Amino acid sequence: MRAARERFAADGYERATIRAIAADAQIDPSMVMRYYGSKEGLFAAAAEFDLRLPDLASVSPAHLGEVLVRHFLARWEGDETLVALLRAASTNPGAADRMRGIFANQLTAAVATFGTDPALTARRAGLVASQVLGLAFTRYIVRLPPMVDTTPEELVRWVAPTLQRYLTGTPPS
Amino acid sequence: MRAARERFAADGYERATIRAIAADAQIDPSMVMRYYGSKEGLFAAAAEFDLRLPDLASVSPAHLGEVLVRHFLARWEGDETLVALLRAASTNPGAADRMRGIFANQLTAAVATFGTDPALTARRAGLVASQVLGLAFTRYIVRLPPMVDTTPEELVRWVAPTLQRYLTGTPPS
DNA sequence: GACCGTTGCCAACACCTGTTGGCAAACGCG
DNA sequence: CGCGTTTGCCAACAGGTGTTGGCAACGGTC
Numbered sequence: 001m002r003a004a005r006e007r008f009a010a011d012g013y014e015r016a017t018i019r020a021i022a023a024d025a026q027i028d029p030s031m032v033m034r035y036y037g038s039k040e041g042l043f044a045a046a047a048e049f050d051l052r053l054p055d056l057a058s059v060s061p062a063h064l065g066e067v068l069v070r071h072f073l074a075r076w077e078g079d080e081t082l083v084a085l086l087r088a089a090s091t092n093p094g095a096a097d098r099m100r101g102i103f104a105n106q107l108t109a110a111v112a113t114f115g116t117d118p119a120l121t122a123r124r125a126g127l128v129a130s131q132v133l134g135l136a137f138t139r140y141i142v143r144l145p146p147m148v149d150t151t152p153e154e155l156v157r158w159v160a161p162t163l164q165r166y167l168t169g170t171p172p173s
Numbered sequence: 174m175r176a177a178r179e180r181f182a183a184d185g186y187e188r189a190t191i192r193a194i195a196a197d198a199q200i201d202p203s204m205v206m207r208y209y210g211s212k213e214g215l216f217a218a219a220a221e222f223d224l225r226l227p228d229l230a231s232v233s234p235a236h237l238g239e240v241l242v243r244h245f246l247a248r249w250e251g252d253e254t255l256v257a258l259l260r261a262a263s264t265n266p267g268a269a270d271r272m273r274g275i276f277a278n279q280l281t282a283a284v285a286t287f288g289t290d291p292a293l294t295a296r297r298a299g300l301v302a303s304q305v306l307g308l309a310f311t312r313y314i315v316r317l318p319p320m321v322d323t324t325p326e327e328l329v330r331w332v333a334p335t336l337q338r339y340l341t342g343t344p345p346s
Numbered sequence: 347g348a349c350c351g352t353t354g355c356c357a358a359c360a361c362c363t364g365t366t367g368g369c370a371a372a373c374g375c376g
Numbered sequence: 377c378g379c380g381t382t383t384g385c386c387a388a389c390a391g392g393t394g395t396t397g398g399c400a401a402c403g404g405t406c
Contacts, residue, residue, distance in 0.1 A: 017364085038364080090314055131307050137306050138306055190394085
């Protein structure tokens with residue numbers, strides 16, 4: 001399972017072969033099939049993920065953005081599942097589905113916990129996702145040098161105000 | 174060529190097969206090889222791209238963010254080359270290289286045209302890239318509903334202030 | 347008309363993919 | 377011990393991949 005996540009994170013869905021994963025885990029490829037049924041099943045099991053978002057209702061409203069960026073960065077650096085999902089979502093419809101589900105459900109739910117116009121929560125969550133995923137995409141996938149070289153803390157300081165505005169800012173005219 | 178771009182944009186690098194591209198273009202797969210040498214060569218030719226960034230020096234400094242988002246959105250909607258590149262960059266190292274080059278050179282150069290601390294231009298460009306690519310990723314690749322349903326003009330209004338701050342804002346303490 | 351480069355098509359190669367079935371060994375339990 | 381289940385491995389299948397070479401038809405040039 002760890003081997004699967006590593007391969008999926010490093011190579012994406014199509015390049016990560018069952019044979020390579022099995023070799024990493026020092027088992028036979030057919031074992032993978034017997035346990036997970038198919039490659040899609042394996043990926044589905046490997047991409048199980050919980051954002052573990054904190055309860056935003058108990059966060060000082062002025063620090064929502066900061067808390068969120070810090071949380072996402074920590075989650076990303078500590079668990080390569082999200083990177084695997086991110087890579088795979090670009091080419092695999094099932095992975096894109098799952099990513100959509102994670103952000104639509106977990107993130108939108110979190111955004112909804114603190115009082116905001118219900119008609120806008122989905123859009124606010126979407127905008128937050130766009131910045132957070134863009135951060136991950138440029139830092140972990142494309143590896144743009146300025147994004148890789150910047151420390152997490154510095155990124156937090158730059159990006160936090162963005163999320164703060166997406167979350168609590170007044171809608172533009 | 175058009176068929177190649179469409180396939181790469183829709184399927185990503187590994188799923189887009191030479192045979193399928195050739196079938197779309199109603200030619201023989203071996204013709205593709207003779208013209209472009211290899212699949213990588215074909216992709217390199219198909220992914221040739223110019224952001225066509227406007228001259229930022231001649232833009233009112235207060236509207237830099239707005240002009241940039243609008244330009245990027247128009248560029249993205251009108252030419253699927255960028256989507257192809259974005260999809261492919263997640264799994265193909267060569268495509269990631271090219272994407273890095275495009276944003277490192279073209280975008281950083283544009284950011285450098287208006288006076289800003291040279292030590293910060295790369296970081297500013299990186300942050301802009303993170304928001305712009307995140308926007309594209311959530312809208313065109315993962316297709317998060319709130320990002321797909323929002324009109325370009327509304328997106329401009331939400332995102333412009335973000336880019337504006339990344340470009341001209343004072344660095345956070 | 348003779349020549350040569352291009353265009354087009356077909357078949358095949360070598361390789362890798364996910365997936366399947368069978369068969370031997372090990373294990374748990376009555 | 378005996379027996380059913382699990383574990384592990386090997387070989388093979390069927391299909392798809394990028395890539396190659398050859399061979400016929402065409403088109404312009406002298």
